[in-house]
Amino acid sequence: MRLMRRKRETPDIPLASTADVAFLLLIFFISSTVFSIDEGLPLILPARGSSVVKVSVKNVARIVVHQDGTVTVDKDVVPVENIAGIVRDMIAANDKLVVSLETDPRCRYGRMVRVLDQLKLANATRISLRLYTPETG
Amino acid sequence: MTGWERCDMLPGRMPRTNRKVLSTIPTCTMGDISMLLMIFFMSTVIFRMDNGLPVSLPRSEAGQHVPRENTVRIWIDAGGRVSIDDNIIDISEIEPIIAAKLSRNPALIVSFNTDRRCPYGLVSKAIDYLKDANAVRVAFMAPRIERGGSLDD
Numbered sequence: 001m002r003l004m005r006r007k008r009e010t011p012d013i014p015l016a017s018t019a020d021v022a023f024l025l026l027i028f029f030i031s032s033t034v035f036s037i038d039e040g041l042p043l044i045l046p047a048r049g050s051s052v053v054k055v056s057v058k059n060v061a062r063i064v065v066h067q068d069g070t071v072t073v074d075k076d077v078v079p080v081e082n083i084a085g086i087v088r089d090m091i092a093a094n095d096k097l098v099v100s101l102e103t104d105p106r107c108r109y110g111r112m113v114r115v116l117d118q119l120k121l122a123n124a125t126r127i128s129l130r131l132y133t134p135e136t137g
Numbered sequence: 138m139t140g141w142e143r144c145d146m147l148p149g150r151m152p153r154t155n156r157k158v159l160s161t162i163p164t165c166t167m168g169d170i171s172m173l174l175m176i177f178f179m180s181t182v183i184f185r186m187d188n189g190l191p192v193s194l195p196r197s198e199a200g201q202h203v204p205r206e207n208t209v210r211i212w213i214d215a216g217g218r219v220s221i222d223d224n225i226i227d228i229s230e231i232e233p234i235i236a237a238k239l240s241r242n243p244a245l246i247v248s249f250n251t252d253r254r255c256p257y258g259l260v261s262k263a264i265d266y267l268k269d270a271n272a273v274r275v276a277f278m279a280p281r282i283e284r285g286g287s288l289d290d
Contacts, residue, residue: 022171039202040277047271105257109254109255110290
């Protein structure tokens, strides 16, 4: 008696689409990755004990950030977003201008950065950071 | 000249029309290419090492790229806690820590990752300690407004 031999089916996983799947994942990760970039406002501080440079009063623009967030440029209250334009004009009129940024210690740090940002927008390079105390004002 | 053109030119022979030109792009190397790219990205990625403190950084319009090399981050949160290298420290400890780092790397940049709600007096105190340590290069971290957030302080 001849028995029909059963054909044995070999199990098979189709691998033809693995490359597609890998590419899909790759494209997803490439497009969704956000590289964290550090951005900030760089500044060079004067070293402790460095020689004191005397600057003429007429070459100093005094910007004060008060406790309540109001900003004054040479005692005139100005909106923060106008500072860049004002300082740019001042630098155009006097290239030796030193900007003295005085901030009240109780004022929010974000406010001071906002003003410093405006100074950077105005391409002010000579910036001095000081603490504002009512005695100095 | 190709064989096909020669065949056409023979007298008394009809041009062959049953020859099919295969127009497929070989895709069998796609897997290798994707693997290569994957290995490249896996090996070049740099993970952030320090977590710092949860801070809401101020935004800026004129923010510049601050290189990560040679940079030490000082974190100050809204509550006034100060952290360097994932250690909560007292503000007066800034001076010895930064002075030690500066002696190892004179090109050190100190970056302030300070919460926008923090009082400026604290930042000013930290700046004074940096001056004492002779660390003069500082950066106030403020991502550009294009990356999201608002300029409101």
